[in-house]
Amino acid sequence: xxxxxxxxxxxxxxxxxxxxxxxxxxxxxxxxxxxxxxxxxxxxxxxxxxxxxxxxxxxxxxxxxxxxxxxxxxxxxxxxxxxxxxxxxxxxxxxxxxxxxxxxxxxxxxxxxxxxxxxxxxxxxxxxxxxxxxxxxxxxxxxxxxxxxxxxxxxxxxxxxxxxxx
Numbered sequence: 325x326x327x328x329x330x331x332x333x334x335x336x337x338x339x340x341x342x343x344x345x346x347x348x349x350x351x352x353x354x355x356x357x358x359x360x361x362x363x364x365x366x367x368x369x370x371x372x373x374x375x376x377x378x379x380x381x382x383x384x385x386x387x388x389x390x391x392x393x394x395x396x397x398x399x400x401x402x403x404x405x406x407x408x409x410x411x412x413x414x415x416x417x418x419x420x421x422x423x424x425x426x427x428x429x430x431x432x433x434x435x436x437x438x439x440x441x442x443x444x445x446x447x448x449x450x451x452x453x454x455x456x457x458x459x460x461x462x463x464x465x466x467x468x469x470x471x472x473x474x475x476x477x478x479x480x481x482x483x484x485x486x487x488x489x490x
Contacts, residue, residue: 344371352416
């Protein structure tokens with residue numbers, strides 16, 4: 325028995341694997357989200373891309389997804405809340421926290437994800453918050469120099485971005 329990476333406590337072969345391998349559709353938005361997390365853990369990039377909503381999949385770069393999946397050590401998933409997204413719904417929101425590690429930096433990826441049915445199948449549509457997912461570093465903070473790139477990812481120097489307020 326191989327435990328499912330999604331943390332459901334079920335066997336992978338009976339939990340997320342049949343969804344990832346397309347043996348069956350996810351019955352709920354949460355089940356699709358869990359299968360996507362498991363696909364990140366197992367680096368099944370095809371499923372991550374295929375389970376994206378057709379209206380928003382062009383916003384995602386396959387190479388970036390693959391780098392994130394293979395360059396991270398996936399440490400766990402916790403579903404914090406689910407709004408709608410059941411078998412009788414056409415839309416749903418899943419609030420979750422995925423913990424992973426890149427190098428020595430441990431990160432909590434916190435996201436409220438919107439899922440929409442397409443021809444009866446659940447698909448990941450978008451992140452609910454406009455500012456995107458909240459990435460919360462866990463562990464010792466690194467020091468950022470004034471002339472270093474700002475850790476927010478803006479591309480500006482720290483002193484011209486978030487360092488200006490410090």
